[in-house]
Amino acid sequence: MKARQIITHLAVLLLLVTPQARAAAPADGDNLATLAYLCPALQLADGDITLHPEQSNLDGGLQDLLALNMSLADIAWAAQFKASPHGATPVGATEQQQKPDPGTPEQIAAWKIAKATVDNSANFKNVLAKYGYTPENASQLMPLKGVIAQYAEAAFDIQEAEKTKVPTGHTDDQLKTLIKTAVYGHNGGYDVSKKAELGFPDSENREAACTAQSNSNPVKTIAGMVACLCTVKDNMAPAKAPCGPYGGEDFKWGTTTPPGNALWKKMRFSCPEEPKKPVTAMRIQNALTAAKLAFQAGGSDLYVGKYDGTGCDGSTNTACIKYTGQATNSVPIFTKAEWLDKLQTVQSELQQRLLAEQSKSQVIRQIETLKQLVKAATKHAEKLTPPTTQHQSDPKLATANDKNSQAQKTADCSKLEKAECKPDVGCKYNETTKKCEEDPKSHVVQANKEATGGATNSEGKK
Template sequence: MIKQIMISNILVLLVATKGDAAVAACDNAATAGVLCELLALGGVRSLLTQPKPGYDTAHHEILDLNMSLAGESWRSVFEDPKNKGTYPETKPEKFTANKDWDKRWKEWAQTAARLKDNNGIQNNLKEHKLHPRSVQHLSIAKQAILQLANEQSALATQLQRIKADNKILNNERLREKINTALYGENPALEATLTQGAAFEGAAAASRAGNCDGTAKDNKAKTVMAALVCICAKDNSNPLDKVCATHQALSSTWTPNAYPANSVMQEIRKLCPKSKPALLTASRLRQLISAVKSHLTGGSAGITLGKLDTGSDCSGSDNSGLCVKYTDIHDGGSATADDINWIAALNQIADDISSHEEAVATVDRIAEQLADNNAKAKDFIANLEQYTQAQAAVSTAANPKAAQAQENDQKAKNDCGIHSSNQTCTAHKTCKWEGKNETDGKCEVDETKVTRKSNSARIGETANTEGKKCSEKKTEGNCKDGCKWENNACKDSSFLVHKKLALSMATFFGFAFF
């Protein structure tokens, strides 16, 4: 009986002893835990999803092929005549009148430079198996590749705009942003932190002066500073396990100066080690929300950490080990998101979100560029079949003949390179439109452009064969290369070629018909 009374008295004494201290061991362990999760993002441990490699040069393949098909005369336009082998990316003054060249000149010059060495054009045509093709095949290929080149150029312009917006972050830029929010600096090694970098301005005379303040102006401006305020052993108080029972702190903070590196390192080592991992905007916002859930409010402000009987975060066991924000309360205008280091983390989350959107857009464009490259290869591989199909329906669909289109483009290019009346009119298909001998523009003389095509011959054959079938008025007589369709007798070979041509046009996306 006496033994039981003694045990009861000891338990009462232990409880009473613990209750005497307003702040006790492990009171801030949970809060320190969520702050540690933020510290785990520091150093080089946070990684971002990056665009797939090669996206910014994927359009070169078709642009190079397009210029190769245009020929050496077009490529040479972009070479500096006074400095052979160089290709100025600024349009020369002699081409001032060619306003439609302004937006494309730099891209053309870069393309010409890529094709300048080792018979670049011929090698490019060989690479794409176009060097042995007929004039007719090359003419069709020019139209298709030109259309794809325009698409690639537009997509490349979108990519350049995204890059100019500077929203895509590399891991180094992310590291700097995060470390600054965590430590107030971007240290080469987290094991060596600069004294005072984690806090704002000069140190106050007391711990409360360094840990209490408004949301924007509190001297504890970083995650590391918040951890120091809620965990550090004060030189005037013996509390050394308020953030962890397994490890007593030995370094003390004399708060009329900012904590030394040894104080911060001892607190940082309370946090578990972490491996590098992908960081998303969603993940960072979850961590921020977790921290805000540990804020406790009152009429005089909100605190992070334990504030008991006292009115400020003095670091004593009868007051509080905490960070206090004096303007966040029912009557105040500030919110938890206005807290300086939380605001910095929110901004990083927004930056990561913009990065993720930009990367998704870049990857989508990269897929389109790759699809167009594949489309060009498929088109060239089926070029002969496609040419036959197009010729078969050329009369019915009545497109502008391929050769005529080629002549038009060649004439335009040939005339566009002249910058004086004398050189312009020396070319039989050009005319000078200008105020004087040098102030004007060399344009195509439409009356002198020769438009040749074999489509008439092909069309005549198609018409002849089609007429033979159309003269057969009954399904029974619709034979010998003819097919009955929609109550009429038609040339079956023409129908097959037309369907093939239209299906290929749909597949490749070319509007030739």
Template sequence: MSRQSTQRAVAAALTLLLGSVEAAQDANAKEHSILCRLLSVAAIEPEPKTLSPDASALVATLEELNFSNSDANWTSNFDFAAMTAKPDELPQKFRKAPYPPMWTTMWPKWYAAGKRAGEAKVGTARNSDYPAINDGRQKKQAHSQISALLDRALSLKSKIDNLKGADGTFGMTTVRSHLQAAAYGKPEANKPTTPDGIHALANWDSACGKSNVGKSLASDMMCLCHGTGVTPQDCGLTVTAVQWNAAKTIDEPWNPLKTSCPCGKPGELTDAVVEAAVTDFTRALKETSTGGEKVLHFGDNSGTGCNGADTKLCIDYSDFFKKGGDSGVSKIKWAAELRLAAGLAKQTETRLQQAQTLALLVEALSEEAKSVYTAAAQNRLVPPAEAEHQADASRHRDQTQGITGEKKQEITCQEENNKDKSNSKAGCKYNDKDRKCEEDPAKATATAAPNTNSTGDNSFLINKAPLWLAFLLL
């Protein structure tokens, strides 16, 4: 053989040898990349969900306006300087008084609203947005309308809070928990631990045997890349393999794999992202049959079965795909957790959109309250004629305070001068001779005077178009 022929033969032999070594080293490279992709999905950090406008801030402003326009007898109950030490506690002087039980619950909110209003100088010349309302009638009417708007806003905020959930994340904390469970076996974990994330650590079979796999993506990757051979390199040269032939701490097999995957992860958790990654996994499963039983394994199975040896470094998932209705990839714990996380992520988006609509309604109520306040501060909320009517009614109530029975009926009748209205008024009749309304004992027993504390047909009208438009969004 010539020298040139010898060189060609040696080169061919080296090529075959190197190819054989490379094939052994990378036997599970494809499967390793698939698990990397699944782990990258499990590593997605769901973005916090925030509302704009901020319904809580809008309601807080409404509470401040409501407090600042309350009756002076009411606001005088709050001594903010004296109650600094225990602001959330109902003062002792009110605990034995005949006040409603809800005072105990509501006191902290009232206190907080009043304190904020004071600090913001609401109702004073120092607050340009909400200056003082100097006319008592205007102030009283403003309080009545703003209080009603606040009640509606609080009802909407309660619905928003329910959508947010106890942790205020619209369910994203739960989504994150399921992603962590897929990656490591349980929420808040950053590596697999027994028994949730990996069955055991004594040897390859106790961790990776047929009945022990699927607890977490991290543990299955350890089973795929670390075997019982001296230097298994099935997942490629980038993975520093560990011989799994004795008891290990979890860090020994896991740490070399943490940085073995390419950087990068999907930007958003969706059903499509999860299903694409899971589909890659199921397509990579290799099916064989032994004695009529279907065997599905993942990884190098040049020999027979999976036992961690150099040519049998694979994972047997057959138990998850047995014949019957209750089988399939979702029986694998990490696959089920990923799918559940994606479904919940979709629900959080729906809840966020619902809350967004409700927040817009709160904003409309807030704008209406601002209009009410401005009108009152400019003496436009209660027109002059209506204001005088309310003043007369107020004086009448003051005069009859504490008067009952016939005397009260007499006063009630005397306030009416119109003949037709006098005769139709309960307990009254019109005296044609004296031209006045007086008590009629023959009629039904005296009834209370009609409530004249209303806004009336001529009351100040707020432009409610934005509010009604917002309601149409529901």
């Protein structure tokens, strides 16, 4: 137990046993100090709650590298991940069922996304641009195929290993609901029509409700405690404002209900709303520490707020909370404080999230380093490619109809000079016609034919 708590408990115990203790009517500001302890917890539920840190997505940063790697992959291997038209049976589906899966479910899912990116000319053009290339010169990357594959595999393995560490628990919406419920008893704000959720199911005056008579639980919610501490009994005249503002005479508990919604807004005078302040694990922990300091005890009785040593009716006695049987040897028991468990759950999960996000940040930096190494390597890819004279139609990476986006070195043969008309670009020179023509026996043309499912011309069209 902290020194401050010990001093508080000793002071209350001394007050309880002192023979001079006598009834004292509520006064303005009596419970301002106690409200200061509860205010941080009350403010957690203000406005639209924003949890921090937000959960980051590891997948997005790796897709470009996976797509680049897919574009350089063997055509037959890459074809396994090509999406089939809606309702169509994939070619070779029966044979495929007899083959082992080409990778883990996570790998297959990632490769399908990469293949779809490659097969969309606009999307893949954007990917290439990030590495300083275009579809027209992307074939220069072929000599780096192995290096890029190694970097992509390493980055993917790092990412997937991190995903297994992500803590499971409540969703953001569920955590926000826990906060609202801890404070107000339901997923919303203060509402006197939901007095049962606040902790006061019966129709009772302030004295009965705030001293845990019948079925009431005055420490069930943060708002329920504040309602007891900041109002006096309905028949007190002139009324006082235990939580301020000084001179207020309408801070009264209803005849048989907690204070109304309009009065609640006035009661926030000494604990103003903070609707735009993010909720963090540290903020909740600080709020919990402060809120628990509001609890005092004498013998087996629990007290919250200024206690005159005789009662808590909020009229002839101070406007405090008394809960008999909720202390042991003058030490508070928090079993009835349902808000505590809820806020501790949120705090614990946000703390786990904070650690997970710190780990994610490290992984993201590692992946970014691998991506930068790929970019550094691709800057000099042309030096690894045998020099050839290029015409307007440079070697294409994607065909005109986007059916094959694998990096194949093809050209428009009809536009090439004799010196440029070579099999490695899918062409041969016809000595009879003195023209450059497509070479149907070229490995490039054959590869394109396999990828598109039929014969192709020099531009990759059927």
